[in-house]
Amino acid sequence: MKYEFLKIEKKWQEYWDRNRTFKIGEDPTKKKLYILDMFPYPSGSGLHVGHPEGYTATDIVTRYKRMSGFNVLHPIGWDAFGLPAERYAMQTNIHPRTTTAENIATFRRQIKMLGLSYDWDREVDTTDPQYYRWTQWIFLQLYNSWFDPRSKKARPIETLREEFRARGTSALEVEHSFTASEWIGKTPLQQQAALAEYRLAYIAEIPVNWCEQLGTVLANEEVDEWTEKGYSVVRRPMKQWMMRITAYAERLLEDADELDWPISTLEQQRNWIGRSEGAHIDFPIRDSHQHIRVFTTRPDTLFGATYMVLAPEHPLVDVLTSVTERSHVERYRKEAARKSDVERGAEQEKTGIFTGSYAINPATREQIPIWIADYVLMGYGTGAIMAVPGHDQRDFEFAKKFNLPIRRVVEAGQDDDAAYEGEGLGVNSSGEEVSLDALSTPDAKKTIIAWLEKKSLGRARVQFKLHDWLFSRQRYWGEPIPIIHMEDGTLRQVPESELPLLLPELAKFQPSGTTESPLALATNWVNYVDPADGKKGRRETNTMPQWAGSCWYYLRYIDPSNERQFCDPAKEKYWMPVDLYIGGAEHAVLHLMYARFWHKVLFDLGHVSTKEPFMKLRHQGLILGEDSRKMSKSRGNVINPDTVVGEYGADSMRLFEMFMGPLEEMKPWSTRSVEGVFRFLNRVWRLFVTEEETIDASIQDIPPTEEFEKLYHQTVKKVSLDIEALRFNTAISQLMIFTNEAMKLEVKPRALLRNFVLVLSPFAPHIAEELWERLGNKESLAFESWPSYDPGKVIEKTIEVVFQVNGKVRSRVEVPLDTPEEELERLALDDVGVKRHIDGKPIKRKIVVKNKLVNFVVGS
RNA sequence: GCCGAAGUGGCGGAAUUGGCAGACGCGCUGGACUCAAAAUCCAGUCUGGCUCACACCAGGUGGGGGUUCGACUCCCCCCUUCGGCACCA
Numbered sequence A: 001m002k003y004e005f006l007k008i009e010k011k012w013q014e015y016w017d018r019n020r021t022f023k024i025g026e027d028p029t030k031k032k033l034y035i036l037d038m039f040p041y042p043s044g045s046g047l048h049v050g051h052p053e054g055y056t057a058t059d060i061v062t063r064y065k066r067m068s069g070f071n072v073l074h075p076i077g078w079d080a081f082g083l084p085a086e087r088y089a090m091q092t093n094i095h096p097r098t099t100t101a102e103n104i105a106t107f108r109r110q111i112k113m114l115g116l117s118y119d120w121d122r123e124v125d126t127t128d129p130q131y132y133r134w135t136q137w138i139f140l141q142l143y144n145s146w147f148d149p150r151s152k153k154a155r156p157i158e159t160l161r162e163e164f165r166a167r168g169t170s171a172l173e174v175e176h177s178f179t180a181s182e183w184i185g186k187t188p189l190q191q192q193a194a195l196a197e198y199r200l201a202y203i204a205e206i207p208v209n210w211c212e213q214l215g216t217v218l219a220n221e222e223v224d225e226w227t228e229k230g231y232s233v234v235r236r237p238m239k240q241w242m243m244r245i246t247a248y249a250e251r252l253l254e255d256a257d258e259l260d261w262p263i264s265t266l267e268q269q270r271n272w273i274g275r276s277e278g279a280h281i282d283f284p285i286r287d288s289h290q291h292i293r294v295f296t297t298r299p300d301t302l303f304g305a306t307y308m309v310l311a312p313e314h315p316l317v318d319v320l321t322s323v324t325e326r327s328h329v330e331r332y333r334k335e336a337a338r339k340s341d342v343e344r345g346a347e348q349e350k351t352g353i354f355t356g357s358y359a360i361n362p363a364t365r366e367q368i369p370i371w372i373a374d375y376v377l378m379g380y381g382t383g384a385i386m387a388v389p390g391h392d393q394r395d396f397e398f399a400k401k402f403n404l405p406i407r408r409v410v411e412a413g414q415d416d417d418a419a420y421e422g423e424g425l426g427v428n429s430s431g432e433e434v435s436l437d438a439l440s441t442p443d444a445k446k447t448i449i450a451w452l453e454k455k456s457l458g459r460a461r462v463q464f465k466l467h468d469w470l471f472s473r474q475r476y477w478g479e480p481i482p483i484i485h486m487e488d489g490t491l492r493q494v495p496e497s498e499l500p501l502l503l504p505e506l507a508k509f510q511p512s513g514t515t516e517s518p519l520a521l522a523t524n525w526v527n528y529v530d531p532a533d534g535k536k537g538r539r540e541t542n543t544m545p546q547w548a549g550s551c552w553y554y555l556r557y558i559d560p561s562n563e564r565q566f567c568d569p570a571k572e573k574y575w576m577p578v579d580l581y582i583g584g585a586e587h588a589v590l591h592l593m594y595a596r597f598w599h600k601v602l603f604d605l606g607h608v609s610t611k612e613p614f615m616k617l618r619h620q621g622l623i624l625g626e627d628s629r630k631m632s633k634s635r636g637n638v639i640n641p642d643t644v645v646g647e648y649g650a651d652s653m654r655l656f657e658m659f660m661g662p663l664e665e666m667k668p669w670s671t672r673s674v675e676g677v678f679r680f681l682n683r684v685w686r687l688f689v690t691e692e693e694t695i696d697a698s699i700q701d702i703p704p705t706e707e708f709e710k711l712y713h714q715t716v717k718k719v720s721l722d723i724e725a726l727r728f729n730t731a732i733s734q735l736m737i738f739t740n741e742a743m744k745l746e747v748k749p750r751a752l753l754r755n756f757v758l759v760l761s762p763f764a765p766h767i768a769e770e771l772w773e774r775l776g777n778k779e780s781l782a783f784e785s786w787p788s789y790d791p792g793k794v795i796e797k798t799i800e801v802v803f804q805v806n807g808k809v810r811s812r813v814e815v816p817l818d819t820p821e822e823e824l825e826r827l828a829l830d831d832v833g834v835k836r837h838i839d840g841k842p843i844k845r846k847i848v849v850k851n852k853l854v855n856f857v858v859g860s
Numbered sequence B: 001g002c003c004g005a006a007g008u009g010g011c012g013g014a015a016u017u018g019g020c021a022g023a024c025g026c027g028c029u030g031g032a033c034u035c036a037a038a039a040u041c042c043a044g045u046c047u048g049g050c051u052c053a054c055a056c057c058a059g060g061u062g063g064g065g066g067u068u069c070g071a072c073u074c075c076c077c078c079c080u081u082c083g084g085c086a087c088c089a
Helices: A005-018 A050-067 A083-092 A096-113 A129-143 A157-167 A180-185 A188-196 A220-228 A245-258 A263-273 A299-304 A323-338 A341-346 A393-402 A441-454 A569-575 A591-604 A641-648 A650-659 A671-688 A706-724 A728-744 A750-760 A765-774 A821-830 A832-838
Strands: A032-037 A071-073 A145-148 A153-156 A201-211 A216-218 A234-243 A275-284 A291-296 A307-310 A353-360 A367-372 A384-387 A458-464 A483-486 A491-493 A527-529 A536-539 A580-583 A617-619 A798-805 A808-816 A843-849 A853-858
Touching: A005 A096, A005 A650, A005 A765, A032 A050, A032 A569, A050 A071, A050 A580, A050 A650, A050 A706, A083 A096, A096 A641, A129 A145, A129 A201, A129 A591, A145 A157, A153 A157, A153 A591, A157 A180, A157 A188, A188 A201, A201 A220, A216 A220, A245 A263, A245 A275, A245 A458, A245 A591, A263 A591, A275 A299, A275 A353, A275 A441, A291 A299, A291 A307, A291 A384, A299 A441, A307 A393, A323 A353, A323 A367, A384 A393, A441 A458, A641 A650, A641 A671, A650 A671, A650 A728, A650 A765, A671 A728, A671 A750, A671 A765, A706 A728, A706 A750, A728 A750, A750 A765, A798 A821, A798 A832, A808 A821, A808 A832, A821 A832, A821 A843, A821 A853, A832 A853
Parallel strands: A032 A071, A032 A580, A307 A367, A580 A617, A798 A853
Antiparallel strands: A145 A153, A201 A216, A201 A234, A275 A291, A275 A458, A307 A384, A353 A367, A483 A491, A483 A536, A527 A536, A798 A808, A843 A853
16 A cells, blocks of 8 residues: 555544643643744745644654653644735725634644644634733733832832832932922823833834835834835834833843844844943033033043034024024934935045034043034934044044044054044043053943043943834734723823723725724724713724734633633743744844743732743745745745645655754755655655554564664654754654665564554654554554653764874774773774884874774874 | 845755754665667765775865854854845934
8 A cells, every 4th residue: 555645644634633731731740842933924925835844843753752751742823913804904994804714724734734733722823802802901011010110010100109209209310300399299090101211112202214105104123124125214213102121221231141042043132232341421511501411431531522513403403503503413313313214324534514612521621623414323222422533433534524623542453544443541531630641441431431420521331222112013914902091181090890992993995094093993993982971082093013912822722712811820820831832033123022022021010920932943044946046936036835734745745844944944845855764754665664564573572683673762862852952854764774774674674663653643643653653553642652762772882982093093993892902902902904004103192082983193 | 325135065945942964855876677779777975185995084055253062053253145124213
């Protein structure tokens, strides 16, 4: 009988479904493992070959660990909100819900076709109101929390309100301080504005990335993706919901050290957070009581600050611009505003313009001119810098172009054409009150900061590149934000008991025509009247970004149908954290940082028990087309999983994707190689099953030969260790070696071949189940125990030792394991090949390594 | 420009507390089976030299240098590819 993969695979997929084979629950007697895939966005084009790579990897580990006695949580779901369904709706007026359901059905069919052992009773869908009800609930948790810098934790906003009532801002270091009585004197709107400065979710009017074609704003993290696709993004000030992720910058950075994640991913997160240590320094403005605050990482170069530069958007520019310069400055600001950040960055030449005003360098007491230039960004630090052209290349270029003075204040080699940005001893840095001369850079930093702090002119400061997360989108197909804007300007939240706040039905899907989302068109939904007091309001029309649903889905899997809580605490405690998480590297700073942030907030508020969600993370490498180029429709090199499974079967597909090479590496598809693993499975089939559909008569209850038994134990060992280390390619290679040897045997020991089926099963579960059944077993092998290996039987009895002369292999001999060194040496000296190369020359040195080699170093 | 990862046969890749380079698979070559083909099985396959052949010799893991009895593995410099960041003060 031929290996009829289609029949076999269908049979076992139905069996697993019917028997709910992979359904699991909490079991305190077993050790738990949580093995997670990044859930897919169910696009209209269906699964591509990249999906099964990660999914198969986790499935192999899951099946292996399950058989090794672990209680393994391995779920799947759908990240189903997103723009494509909404755009399709605008063209066809077909509700995104319908499109999404169809796409999910396709994905589900395709994933089931691969024989992945998910617990399908835990499937989640971010667009399901019973799911997004809790996304909205978590949003309200964030809205109703603030970050207490003293404990570095999120706390309920009520605690802040109490603190303000009791002692104002006296115990907090804040910009807008007030006393308790001032707080009490504030109007509700003023109080609301004050609290907004602390909430973890808040509304702010800031310059955002607006994309006209998409009709929505984008997060900083998303801009690149869309501009690459040819969309244009402009900065414009808009009122938007923000998430105060910056409050967690330090913890996101620190806790990353404990994660078993790819170095490059951790590095990307570190870069994105962008921590730098330095100081704030206030420069008094001449003829004014105001000052300009700058951030610098090199306060030690303060004596070299010969001018200042403000970002064109800096709020002080208006005040500083002198009458004579006003027209120039205005023109420059307009030009800068027109350019995008990318355009600004692309410019070779520095541009800028003098404001007509001067500041005082607090160290030298000199007057220094204040300029504006677009190489200073409003979005980082204070939007103003002290320019030290002697020790900053950008300032140097600017100073050269505009003939501004350059003063060297750090000792360096002679190079007049560039700034010296390294460290060194201070020079030209003596003032009346403080001197940095002859101090090393770190000492100079300490000294100057101490002086600045004493004089109240500045203080040490840690600055982050990370910005708060722009959280609202002008879209229909997303989670509604459960907030109501009342007519009097106050914000109300939709009570928890009224969640989920459902998306309204629309007669026609179309853009709102304004900067609002299409939700604005649902008049009945938008307009709100409080049933109790009759006050009127308007619902928030923005929706949440796609990242919202994926920020916490791993928690919902734990308790997917709980109607009272997002997740039962006892279950959460049992399953969390995620032990292994596999998904694409493209989420390194988006999903993976947002999810960590939300998780930390939930942790602070006592809703989850771990400070990090994902302990071990790996990325699957990109699968390229057969031509080693990225798969794309336009190149015509796209491989469709349906076709592959149809021609060779799911087991071959799984095996091939794992055999191609290391999981994390980028690698090209090869249909020839799929045939290779397909041949292997055919060989496995023929190893067990005859043409007449019986179990091969050569499989008998006999003891194995010593040689074959050793190979068996080696195989079990290698496959076990390789799965643990996610080295699936070498595990499969060992399975092939075992099969090739077994084929050669005239009689085959049944016990060992039986266990081989178990060892094969995580990789090729369908054929394994079929063989298992044909070997006379009644139950699925999914919960059979994983074969153990005997370390004593893995070891070779004899071993090949090489004899070298001057480091070159001249002979090899087979000797018993652990042959003593003296014996090896004697054998080597007797060896013909060795003798020939020693050729009577004196032996200067002997190196003998047991079980490895003998090396003679001889004179010439 | 800066940060990170990686360069091994015709191809995908194996082998690192420094100790036989090329496991396994693909492809290719030859053979068996067959009327023939497919499928399957067996043998060979890093390069060069020498040889009827076996054997033997030399070279070989992006390039150059170094450490070492011995380097794909460790150190320094350079080149290439991929990923990320990119006026972040």
